[in-house]
Each structure stands twice: as structure tokens, then as C-alpha cells.
Amino acid sequence: MTSAYNTDGRDVDKKGAKAMTNAQAYMDARNYFGDSRVRAGHRAEGSLLRHVDKARMQAVFELEDDDGEEREYRVPVKYRVCPTCRGAGTHVNPSVDAGGLTAADFDEDPDFAEDYLGGCYDVTCYECGGERVVAVVDRKRADKAVLKLMDRHDRAADLYRQEVAAERAMGA
Numbered sequence: 001m002t003s004a005y006n007t008d009g010r011d012v013d014k015k016g017a018k019a020m021t022n023a024q025a026y027m028d029a030r031n032y033f034g035d036s037r038v039r040a041g042h043r044a045e046g047s048l049l050r051h052v053d054k055a056r057m058q059a060v061f062e063l064e065d066d067d068g069e070e071r072e073y074r075v076p077v078k079y080r081v082c083p084t085c086r087g088a089g090t091h092v093n094p095s096v097d098a099g100g101l102t103a104a105d106f107d108e109d110p111d112f113a114e115d116y117l118g119g120c121y122d123v124t125c126y127e128c129g130g131e132r133v134v135a136v137v138d139r140k141r142a143d144k145a146v147l148k149l150m151d152r153h154d155r156a157a158d159l160y161r162q163e164v165a166a167e168r169a170m171g172a
């Protein structure tokens with residue numbers, strides 16, 4: 001929580017302060033969008049699994065075909081403990097600690113340490129939305145051809161997200 005904005009009343013020349021602020025903003029954005037919790041949230045938003053049917057352990061996977069037609073595939077799913085919150089359903093808001101905290105952050109500000117450890121900065125998990133578990137495709141039971149389509153989509157989506165994250169970090 002050390003801050004480039006805190007000048008402590010010191011006489012910082014304006015240009016220097018602005019450059020420092022830009023660098024800090026860049027680092028903040030890079031840390032934030034590169035954070036595993038934030039990335040998991042974007043992955044969950046981009047997931048094509050829809051209408052998860054808990055009773056049947058099935059979901060609908062929607063994908064546009066080459067002609068731009070929306071097609072639906074039924075896929076078997078299983079549940080696993082959410083890897084982002086490890087089953088807690090919540091995690092610390094990444095905007096608080098995405099840049100990493102050190103012992104000094106806590107030592108200098110005991111109230112912050114207490115709030116942090118007490119869950120004051122916790123938010124509903126970005127990946128599971130508080131469900132504590134996430135549905136994943138049961139690859140053993142899934143149709144091979146559909147798996148192939150899903151994998152192809154996931155690879156393309158990963159690349160796209162990396163590009164977007166890089167652009168965001170550059171301030172685009």
C-alpha cells in the first residue's frame with residue numbers, strides 16, 4: 001500500500017510527480033489485469049458453458065460455427081473445488097493486493113493489517129461467483145468431436161485475452 005501519490009508534503013516538482021504517477025498507474029494496471037483472480041474472472045465471463053444442469057450434470061456449450069450460426073452442444077460436466085478461492089467463495093479484492101503486499105505494509109498500518117486479515121476487503125469470488133465450486137467439462141464422458149471444438153475455442157480465447165490484457169496494461 002505504499003503510494004506514489006503520497007508526497008508527505010515534500011516538495012516534488014510537478015513533472016516528476018506526474019511521471020511517477022503514470023509509472024505507478026501502469027504498474028497498477030499490469031498487476032491488476034495480470035492477477036490470477038482477475039484473469040479467472042475474465043475466463044469465467046468468457047466461458048461458453050451455459051445452463052449448467054446440476055441434476056443431470058450436463059451443460060450446454062454454445063459456439064458459433066464457421067457461418068456465424070449459433071450452435072448448441074450438450075456436454076457432461078463435473079464439479080471441482082474452485083481453484084481461485086479454493087472453495088472459500090470469496091477472496092481479497094485484487095485491487096487491494098494485486099501488486100503484492102509486504103510485511104512493511106502491515107507494520108506501518110496495523111488497522112489495515114487487521115482489516116485485511118479480517119476479510120474487510122473480501123469480495124465474492126470472481127470465478128465461481130460464490131458457489132465455491134465450478135463446473136468443468138467431464139472430458140472422459142464428453143464427445144471427442146465436441147471436445148476438439150471446445151479446445152480450439154479455448155486456445156483462441158486465451159490468445160485473445162492475453163492480447164487484451166497486454167493492451168490494457170499499456171493503457172490502451
Ligand SMILES: [Zn+2]
Pocket residue numbers: 082083084085086087088089090125126127128129130131132133
Ligand atoms: Zn471461487
